[in-house]
Amino acid sequence: MLALIAGTGDLPRAVLAALPDRPLICALEGFEPSVTPDITFRLERLGSFLRALETRGVTRICMVGSVRRPALQVWAFDLATLRLVPTILRSIRKGDDGALRGFIAVLEARGFAVVAAQDVAPDLLPPAGVLTRAHPAPYHVHDASVGQGQVALMGEADLGQACVVRDGRIIATEDEGGTDAMLIGARDIAVGAVLFKAPKPRQDRRADLPVIGVRTAMDAAAAGLAGIVIEAGGVMVLDLAGVIDVLDDQGMFLWVRPKEAA
Incomplete structure (x- = not known):
């Protein structure tokens, strides 16, 4: 099953329209997408979010739309995310590209295949x-x-x-x-x-x-x-x-x- 992590802008809607089947749509809290999300999550609860994706049978993740580095609230980290804290903090300090690479690394380490928008919607x-x-x-x-x-x-x-x-x-x-x-x-x-x-x-x-x-x-x-x-x-x-x-x-x-x- 495919999950879209949708950011702001028109890209999430365009990718969704190009897909034959509706994926699970997810959004990072504070970045409301142009499509209706099924799940909204916080980075401080990333571990719980990934567990929810696994439970729903998600195997592939596609990130579409604009998302900026969010301000983290240290007190908000849940137990499922604590072991990811060092990776998250290191990535956030490396700018937008570093944050994205770190996030992708976390997803892949959990066994998800990260696919590009242009791969699932090549006509774009x-x-x-x-x-x-x-x-x-x-x-x-x-x-x-x-x-x-x-x-x-x-x-x-x-x-x-x-x-x-x-x-x-x-x-x-x-x-x-x-x-x-x-x-x-x-x-x-x-x-x-x-x-x-x-x-x-x-x-x-x-x-x-x-x-x-x-x-x-x-x-x-x-x-x-x-x-x-x-x-x-x-x-x-x-x-x-x-x-x-x-x-x-x-x-x-x-x-x-x-x-x-x-």
């Missing part, structure tokens, strides 16, 4: 190539290379997965506010630029793979961007047809770009 990964009527110009190709380098640097510091590039210069970078907030903040300076988005260099792609959707396309259009570049095989697109419609209407491009060798 678009094919490589330019998918819109408009195509990138040669200077946009250069901007994409600059964006790839910038996102790699940001990923090393666990600081985001997207940036805005124009004329070979980085004019905005993603932070905890996310891609859409970055685009809204760049509206006065981003005309003619490109949005570049890709996974962090060494992240575990079974969790936190980047996502764009119709709202991203609309915000990019409102900011005056020329187009969007995403890494092929590394960024999921929610409602690909809707994204392409928005970009075609604005004369913008969507380039699903194979990653360049470092």
Whole structure:
């Protein structure tokens, strides 16, 4: 049986819609998903939560949606979780990527198979190539290379997965506010630029793979961007047809770009 640990955003609903059978839906307390959870849990009671999954026959777990590191209440740890406390605390101190890797390690140690959203819903990964009527110009190709380098640097510091590039210069970078907030903040300076988005260099792609959707396309259009570049095989697109419609209407491009060798 499959369990979805659903975070915020539109990805949980998209993955759920792509599955032939309804999985068990779980949510971390404080991060209300766009789908109705069957189980809500606290990290301080992780041991009891995993035991409940085992009781229900869960063998596979897929993490979808956005979740930030929660503030832990030491007094709230239950007996079933006490032996996991050192692992949880070490992971939390290592940033978002470290927390995810630590959480995955705990799940695997209990015998669960951790599967990626793109594995259970492969249609969320678009094919490589330019998918819109408009195509990138040669200077946009250069901007994409600059964006790839910038996102790699940001990923090393666990600081985001997207940036805005124009004329070979980085004019905005993603932070905890996310891609859409970055685009809204760049509206006065981003005309003619490109949005570049890709996974962090060494992240575990079974969790936190980047996502764009119709709202991203609309915000990019409102900011005056020329187009969007995403890494092929590394960024999921929610409602690909809707994204392409928005970009075609604005004369913008969507380039699903194979990653360049470092």
